[in-house]
Amino acid sequence: MLENTLKKLATADPKKMITYPLIVFLVALLILVIHFPTLGTDLKGGVVITIHGGNADAKDVESLLKAENFEVTVREIKSITGDTRVEVRASTDVNVQRIIELIKSKYPDATISQTQFGPSLSRTAQEQSLKAISLAFLGMAVVVFLFFRVPVPSLTVIFSALSDMVIALALMSIFGLELTQATIAALLMLIGYSVDSNILLTTKLLRRKEDTVEEAYFSAVSTGFTMSTTTLGALASLWAISQAEVIDMIAAVLIFGLLADFMNTWILNAGVLRWYIQRGEKK
Amino acid sequence: MNLKKLLLNGRVLLLILVIVGSILTIIAQGITYGLDISGGVEITVQLEKPVDQSTMEEVRISLENRLNTLGVKDITLEPWGDQIIKIRVANVTEEEANSIIDTINRQGVFYAEFNGVIFATGADIKRVDQVSYEPREGAWIVPFSISKEAAEKFAQLALGKVSYPVDIFLDPPVNSTLIVSQEIYTLMNSNEFQFVPDAKPLPQRLKEAFNIDVVPYTNQSVEEIAKLAQGKEKVILVGVNGELESTLKNLGIKVEKREPRAGEAADEFIRRILGLYGPYRLQEGLTTGEPHTELAISIGGSKEDIAAMGQAQVVSVVLRSGSLPVKVFVEGVNYIPPTLGEQFRKQVVQAGIVALLVVGLIVYLHYRKARIAIPVVLTSLSEVIAILGVAALIRWNLDLPSIAGIIAAIGTGVDQQIVITDELLGGRKKEKITKRSGILKRMGRAFFVIWASATTTIVAMSFLFKFFVGGLRGFAFTTILGVLIGILITRPAYAEIAKVLLSEER
Numbered sequence: 001m002l003e004n005t006l007k008k009l010a011t012a013d014p015k016k017m018i019t020y021p022l023i024v025f026l027v028a029l030l031i032l033v034i035h036f037p038t039l040g041t042d043l044k045g046g047v048v049i050t051i052h053g054g055n056a057d058a059k060d061v062e063s064l065l066k067a068e069n070f071e072v073t074v075r076e077i078k079s080i081t082g083d084t085r086v087e088v089r090a091s092t093d094v095n096v097q098r099i100i101e102l103i104k105s106k107y108p109d110a111t112i113s114q115t116q117f118g119p120s121l122s123r124t125a126q127e128q129s130l131k132a133i134s135l136a137f138l139g140m141a142v143v144v145f146l147f148f149r150v151p152v153p154s155l156t157v158i159f160s161a162l163s164d165m166v167i168a169l170a171l172m173s174i175f176g177l178e179l180t181q182a183t184i185a186a187l188l189m190l191i192g193y194s195v196d197s198n199i200l201l202t203t204k205l206l207r208r209k210e211d212t213v214e215e216a217y218f219s220a221v222s223t224g225f226t227m228s229t230t231t232l233g234a235l236a237s238l239w240a241i242s243q244a245e246v247i248d249m250i251a252a253v254l255i256f257g258l259l260a261d262f263m264n265t266w267i268l269n270a271g272v273l274r275w276y277i278q279r280g281e282k283k
Numbered sequence: 284m285n286l287k288k289l290l291l292n293g294r295v296l297l298l299i300l301v302i303v304g305s306i307l308t309i310i311a312q313g314i315t316y317g318l319d320i321s322g323g324v325e326i327t328v329q330l331e332k333p334v335d336q337s338t339m340e341e342v343r344i345s346l347e348n349r350l351n352t353l354g355v356k357d358i359t360l361e362p363w364g365d366q367i368i369k370i371r372v373a374n375v376t377e378e379e380a381n382s383i384i385d386t387i388n389r390q391g392v393f394y395a396e397f398n399g400v401i402f403a404t405g406a407d408i409k410r411v412d413q414v415s416y417e418p419r420e421g422a423w424i425v426p427f428s429i430s431k432e433a434a435e436k437f438a439q440l441a442l443g444k445v446s447y448p449v450d451i452f453l454d455p456p457v458n459s460t461l462i463v464s465q466e467i468y469t470l471m472n473s474n475e476f477q478f479v480p481d482a483k484p485l486p487q488r489l490k491e492a493f494n495i496d497v498v499p500y501t502n503q504s505v506e507e508i509a510k511l512a513q514g515k516e517k518v519i520l521v522g523v524n525g526e527l528e529s530t531l532k533n534l535g536i537k538v539e540k541r542e543p544r545a546g547e548a549a550d551e552f553i554r555r556i557l558g559l560y561g562p563y564r565l566q567e568g569l570t571t572g573e574p575h576t577e578l579a580i581s582i583g584g585s586k587e588d589i590a591a592m593g594q595a596q597v598v599s600v601v602l603r604s605g606s607l608p609v610k611v612f613v614e615g616v617n618y619i620p621p622t623l624g625e626q627f628r629k630q631v632v633q634a635g636i637v638a639l640l641v642v643g644l645i646v647y648l649h650y651r652k653a654r655i656a657i658p659v660v661l662t663s664l665s666e667v668i669a670i671l672g673v674a675a676l677i678r679w680n681l682d683l684p685s686i687a688g689i690i691a692a693i694g695t696g697v698d699q700q701i702v703i704t705d706e707l708l709g710g711r712k713k714e715k716i717t718k719r720s721g722i723l724k725r726m727g728r729a730f731f732v733i734w735a736s737a738t739t740t741i742v743a744m745s746f747l748f749k750f751f752v753g754g755l756r757g758f759a760f761t762t763i764l765g766v767l768i769g770i771l772i773t774r775p776a777y778a779e780i781a782k783v784l785l786s787e788e789r
Binding site: 144 | 637642694697728755
């Protein structure tokens with residue numbers, strides 16, 4: 001069945017192939033305009049106290065803290081292994097030690113971790129992230145141009161990397177993942193993954209000598225499919241087994257991006273390249 | 284089988300040497316784990332302003348000395364850039380972590396004041412001795428010495444003023460207006476802070492020494508308060524509720540609000556907002572007009588009185604803190620209980636093993652050949668070993684983001700091995716008999732893809748490495764390391780192995 005779908009793709013009209021990924025890209029942009037992922041504590045500033053185990057319950061923790069006039073938001077996070085943790089968030093000016101004392105007296109068996117980010121530290125982190133993302137993107141664009149030296153294929157590769165990141169961000173917003181330093185690192189990693197598959201496709205199609213376009217596309221997509229499934233498999237096991245938040249978030253964002261990349265490489269970029277080759281042949 | 288030939292191939296040999304070297308390094312050096320795995324606290328301390336390297340070093344050493352007096356083991360202080368110091372303490376309990384944070388927060392600008400006159404600042408504190416118990420006085424004492432100038436100034440001021448209050452301050456809100464609730468105002472003017480009727484009350488001392496106006500809140504209009512704040516740095520609302528804060532802010536006045544913490548007594552609250560330690564009662568021996576450079580602060584209590592001893596220790600830290608050249612404050616805290624970190628580490632190791640197996644399984648399902656799946660998994664495993672080897676060699680702190688980076692690098696690694704495999708297999712399907720030139724061309728194409736994607740990943744990640752102060756440098760570091768090891772060592776070796784294994788097929 002998969003093979004048939006791929007064959008259909010290989011013979012589809014290039015213009016049609018380009019349309020759908022572009023629509024997805026625009027929808028993703030729209031989602032981001034309406035609801036950009038919320039900034040995590042490390043970028044916004046604030047305090048997070050996490051209660052692991054000890055049978056803590058979000059509602060009880062909330063009433064316990066509200067009774068002492070602490071302004072907090074409390075939520076419960078369930079992992080697929082069945083463990084729950086309770087997360088208490090507050091602004092930086094609260095008395096963290098008092099909150100922890102209260103929680104400890106109620107749940108003596110719980111393990112408590114805490115993270116605090118002051119306003120100037122989070123501001124620095126924001127600036128650094130913005131700088132890192134824009135420079136990494138520019139750097140990627142330059143490298144891609146240097147490797148191909150042809151405008152249309154290079155721009156398509158760059159655009160699909162951008163689209164991967166935008167779609168991953170939109171999925172983050174839908175699934176309620178926060179934009180943190182960890183997820184930003186994952187978004188940057190997507191640049192690498194995306195260029196990987198796109199360069200594979202572009203080289204196969206443009207440098208092919210012995211095969212037809214369809215054959216080259218088919219061989220590239222089968223390689224690409226193996227690549228994506230192995231990476232997805234590795235990331236999914238990471239996400240499922242680990243309970244550390246940093247790892248879960250990095251894995252989730254990479255999975256989102258890889259799914260987006262599958263579409264952007266094998267439909268969008270392939271469409272553009274086939275149109276580009278057809279036009280070249282006509283001339 | 285061409286096993287012998289394969290083992291003697293330069294690229295394969297290099298891979299084997301690297302793996303053996305890495306394993307030996309890991310055994311000899313051991314792997315250092317980051318705090319999020321070993322458990323502990325990471326505190327980000329920010330300096331008030333950017334400083335040069337020598338000042339940074341001074342701050343670092345003096346913070347280190349002070350933290351060491353807390354008796355906590357394994358503290359590392361690492362300056363990042365010109366304004367941040369990262370303090371990492373492994374394996375601490377929460378109480379220890381809190382006392383470290385308190386101590387850092389207590390550093391600052393020191394003043395000693397008597398009857399409305401500042402007689403000593405941090406520079407005048409020459410030495411602070413160990414806190415000790417004095418049985419004759421029934422008190423814990425903190426002996427210290429001050430400069431000759433400060434001693435002379437103090438002697439004149441203190442002449443004949445037995446039992447007057449002596450105040451020491453750390454970071455008082457200099458040049459500000461305090462709008463305080465009636466209750467707080469009464470307490471500030473009470474005997475608690477004055478000791479003898481002839482002494483100046485606390486608000487008056489604050490006014491004369493620091494230009495701090497203390498005004499009781501009696502429903503004054505916003506305009507009246509704005510007038511009081513003229514020429515002052517800021518207005519601090521102490522225990523005053525209502526909309527005063529926002530309306531004053533709208534007038535462009537800098538306003539801060541202080542509320543008592545849950546369970547905090549009113550007098551503690553006053554001391555906290557003023558940065559006041561004491562006041563201490565002036566002993567008769569110091570009121571003769573004779574200058575004394577050797578002084579002591581005593582805190583009454585029995586030898587078993589832990590609270591009194593704790594207070595004495597705080598005073599000793601406060602006295603010492605005057606020597607910090609620039610103000611510092613805690614900007615970030617990340618506390619991970621040791622048991623939790625251990626759990627994370629186990630999960631990550633499990634996840635890594637499962638990930639490798641899953642990759643092997645998918646590769647096997649795709650090619651239906653164990654002789655492809657097994658080398659792919661083994662190559663990835665050797666990549667992990669090589670990354671860990673380098674990390675052990677340079678004693679990199681392996682934290683969770685670093686481990687995520689390793690797995691991300693393995694992800695691209697497997698991708699590239701598949702590109703190589705497919706190029707090798709693709710040639711065979713069509714031509715049946717492989718020509719040497721065909722293989723070379725196909726390998727060239729595979730390595731073009733590999734180099735292009737490796738370059739982009741390294742470029743993207745090096746910006747992350749360069750600009751992030753936080754723990755995510757670890758992610759960037761291991762990713763770059765993994766990609767480099769991949770393109771230079773493991774990928775070429777895998778290509779050689781695959782060539783031999785796949786040509787044996789026929």
